[in-house]
Amino acid sequence: MMPDILVKYQTEIWVSIGETFIMVGFSILAALCIGLPVGTFLFLCRKGQLLEDQLIFSSLNLIVNIIRSFPFLLLVIFLIPFTRFIIGTAIGTAAATVPMTVIAIAHYSRLVEQSLLDVPKGVMEAAVSMGASVKDIIIKFLFVEARSALILSMTTSTISFISYSTIMGVVGGGGIGDFAIRYGYQQFRTDLMIYIIIIMVIFVQLIQYAGITLARKLDKR
């Protein structure tokens, strides 16, 4: 039986959940499409790796570190001109996806780099000795051997993205976290805020469970 307060606000809650899904969904997409290649490139440019290049590695490493060092609220505000340039406005759910994707790329690329560091060096050496190209080494060796770690990293990132999305209310991004603040905290409906927190905890638990289960299933080492 659903509590009355949830029934009363169920339309707004569903809309908020939808906004969170959009923001987090774009973040995951950006993490996969850009963060994964950036993290892989970071790994390959490290000292002793296939594409060793100290200058590229240091530059990329610095950029990733700077983005990750930003307090997220300040990053959102700092990126307002950039967001306006890309989306045409700095307000709303679509605009909120811009800072979300920027932090998602930096966050996941670092985790990808760390995951790939766990691939035994010998596997890379065997790949090179077989005449594999860099592309072959990435697809047929690195990603295959690191797939469980990459999935666990994505799980961790997704949970962080959900957390980041709660801040997006400051630029009218909406989302379930923003709903809890506006309807629960600011209107003194603590019970509503607690219910929303419970919903978010359930989300996170489900994502974590799915991530761990999939990673475990794919890990044959």
Add this chain to the structure above:
Amino acid sequence: MITLDNVSKLFGSFEAIQSISLHITSGEIHGIIGASGTGKSTLLRLMNVIEHPDAGDVIIAGKTLNHLKGKQIRHIRQSLGMIFQGYHLVGNKTVFDNVVVPLELAKTPKKDRRERVMESLRFIGLETLKDHYPGQLSGGQKQRVAIARAIVNQPQVLLCDEPTSSLDPNTTAEVLEVLQRINQKFGVTIVIVSHEMEVIESICERVTVLADGQVYDELEIKPTGIHKMEHSAEGFVKRLTSGGDINDA
């Protein structure tokens, strides 16, 4: 088949290989022996240019490998199999999927791949384990899978880096027997790096003894024992096999 002509390799200011010249004939099983840190593995890695020489030439089947670039070098490596002490199999791929990789890299037609992999697995006696993962295999089985992967592309040369160092005596004998069969059946030139004289003696026809990045001696092994051995090398091998220090020789 394999010629190293005055090859040197530096790591920083340390000269790991110092002007080594070596010729290995086609179809030979050649051993490279020496104590730890004498440059055995580096010498082997120079043969397929995983390590690029700082001086000299690496010539295989008439091609100077160190002059080749990118795609050409990768193409040559596809005809040189290599196995390692640590097997270096992909843990998340089945035995079959590990062995098929060189065929995928060489763009062998898909319809031929299955038969070629199964042929390799039959040769090493592990066709029933094709759906197992490396984590489910013993050390000896993993090394045999690594051998199947190395020969599936029908290489002219098989480079073996301490292939039996992690194995017990029985498994070592099995692996050496497989290597011998590869040499006899397919005429593959085999180069084995090892610090175990028993391994070298049991399978090799000729041996290069390395010390401090240089060729210390070249020996010929016949059924009656080691021949063409200089007095100093005899002392060296005795010390090596009894675990003594190479520099005492």
